Amino acid sequence: MRYAVWVLVAGLVAVLVAACQPQGVRRGSRERGAGGAGKGDREPLLLLDGGGKQSPGPAGPVADNNRCFVCHLNYVQEPIAVVHAKANIGCANCHGNCDAHIADESWASGGNGTPPGILYTRDKVNPFCFGCHSRDKLPASRHAAFLAGTAKEKHCTDCHGQHRLAQRQCKWK
Secondary structure, eight states: OHHHHHHHHHHHHHHHHHHTSOTTOOTTOSOOOTTOSSSSOOOOOTTTOOSSOOOOOOSSOOOOOHHHHTTOGGGSSOHHHHHHHHTTOOHHHHHOOOHHHHHOOGGGGTOOOOOOSOOOOHHHHHHHHTTTSOGGGSOHHHHHHHHHTOSSOOSHHHHSOSOSOSSOSSOOO
16 A cells, blocks of 8 residues: 555655646657658647647746645645745645654555644634735735725735645645
């Protein structure tokens, strides 16, 4: 069973590595010879081809969240994770650098797992976000009702990203 899990994880990592190749690297970008049917047959990238303009890459270092993405593949392209990673703010900056959580595979066999170092209940989300994103610097035009307390959306994660788990897969120890 453990071997099967490792094979699955290794396969997912291989897919991620292949998908994260630079945008300029294309498969099948060779010119066809005399027997070919096209001028420059270029196949699109499988996962990263936006079909149009590509957003510029980050100007500085990017957070390395690979340790987390081995299990939490759903956050690889999640907006909050992506924006923060481009600013060199990784998962561990918010959730702690928890080796015990990363090493615990008991959830795969029905166990309870070890929680990350820091989790946020809904009432703790805004105070944590405001630790870096001060209220006075939020764009007033988009946040007026939120800041006045009259918005339907009460938590930063109600509008920003899909960072909250709809259903937790395990119950923590």
